[in-house]
Amino acid sequence: MRAVVIGAGIGGLAAGVALRRRGWEVTVLERAPALEPVGAGLAVAPNALRVLDALGAGERIRELSGLQGAAGIRRPDGTWITRTDASKAADRYGEPVIVVHRATLVRTLAEQFAPGDLRLGLPADDVDPETGQVVTADGTLTADLVVAADGLHSPVRAKLFPTHPGPVHTGVTSWRIVVPHPGGTLVAAETWGAGKVFGVAVLGDGRVYCYATAPAAEGGRAGDEKAEMLRLFGDWHEPVPSLIAAATEVVRTDIRCLDEPLLRFHIGRVALLGDAAHAMTPNLGQGACQALEDAVVLARHADDLPRYTAERLTRTTEVARASRRVGRMANLSHPLAERLRNAGMSLGGRLGPGLILRQMDPILTWRPPT
Secondary structure: OEEEEEOOOHHHHHHHHHHHHOOOEEEEEEOOOOOOOOOOEEEEOHHHHHHHHHOOOHHHHHOOOEOOOEEEEEOOOOOEEEEEEHHHHHHHHOOOOEEEEHHHHHHHHHOOOOHHHEEEOOOOOEEEOOOOEEEEOOEEEEOOEEEEOOOOOOHHHHHHOOOOOOOEEEEEEEEEEEEEOOOOOOOEEEEEEOOEEEEEEEOOOOEEEEEEEEEOOOOOOOOOHHHHHHHHHOOOOOOHHHHHHOOOOOEEEEEEEOOOOOOOOEEOOEEEOOHHHHOOOHHHOOHHHHHHHHHHHHHHOOOOHHHHHHHHHHHHHHHHHHHHHHHHHHOOOOHHHHHHHHHHHHHHHHHOOHHHHHHOHHHHOOOOOO
16 A cells, blocks of 8 residues: 655655555655745643654653643743752653654654655645545655645645645744753743743753744744844843843744634545644644544544544544633733733642643643554
8 A cells, every 4th residue: 555645744654654664665756845844832642642652753852851740821020930850750641741843753653754755845746635635746656545634724735625724823923942051950841921921941952942932923924033022022031131132033934724624634535634634723732743643543544534533533622622712811911811810820729739630631642543
C-alpha cells in the first residue's frame, strides 16, 4: 500500500512514520526547499509523548527536560492567581509536560525517512480524492491514501470542502521569542492582565521560549516588534522585561482557528490531519499534540477512513472548543471581569491542588490505539 503525505510539519511527518511502521510505502511532499530550524517552542503533553513512544521517538524527546518546580498563572505584578507543582501533573498522568523547540521535534521525526522518501521543494499542485492522484511538478503520484497535512490554510481542505468558511481571525495576535537562559531559577508560568498574556517556558537545550498575546487588528504590524512587546509588557514583573530585551528575533503571527468544524476528515482516498483538519488556538498547547494523535489513529484505520473520522472529529472539536474558551477567558480586559476571573481561579486552587488538573483529564489521559 502506498501513501503520499502532503506537508512535512509535525503532523505530516508523524503520519508518515506511523504508516511506515505499519508496512506502508510513504512519500512525503514538502513545498519548502529545506526543513529549516524555524518556529519556536511547543509543549509535548503526556498524550503526545505516548504517541512519540509509539513512533520510536519518545526516548529522544525525554532526554530533554520537562517542566519543573512551580507553574501556574500570575498577575502583571508577579503575584500568583493560581499555581501548582509540575511534578503533580507528572504523577497524575504518568508523564511530564516537555517543552521542546519545534525544529527539534521535526528533526527527530524526519530522521526516520530515507532521503528519497522525503521530497523537499516539491509542492502538491492538485489532488484527486477519487483516484488518489497527486499532481506535482515532477509528475503525478498515485496513492492508496493521501494525507493532507498542509496546514492552517490547507489548499486540499479548500478543494474538498469549498463551502467551509476556513480559518477565522480571533482578534488576537502573538509574539514568540527564544532567548538564552538568564541563569538562576526561572519559573514556568503565564502572566495574565488587561487582555494580554505572557508565557515563559524553559527548553531542554539551555534556552527559554517566551510567547505573548494581545488584542490586535488582523494583519497589524509594528515597525519594531521587540519595541512593541516592550511597550505592551515592559512594566510587568521580572523576568518579563529582561527576557524581551534579550531577544534578537521576534516572530509575530495573528492567531486564527477553524471555529466551524468540518463535517468529516476524509473524502475518497484523502484524509485531513492536524491544522488542515482542526486548527485550534494555542491556549491549551494542544495543536501539535492533537496532530500527533491524528497520525497514529489514521495509521491504525488507514483502510477505513470513516473510522478515522469517527474517532477524531468529536475529540478534536471538543479540544478546540476548550482551547477557544480558555483563550477568551485569558483575554478578558474589563477590570471587573478580570477580578471575578482571578478570584474564581484562586478559589479553585485553594479548594484542592488537583482541581484544575482534573479538568485536563479527558485530554491528557488519552492513549494511542494498540
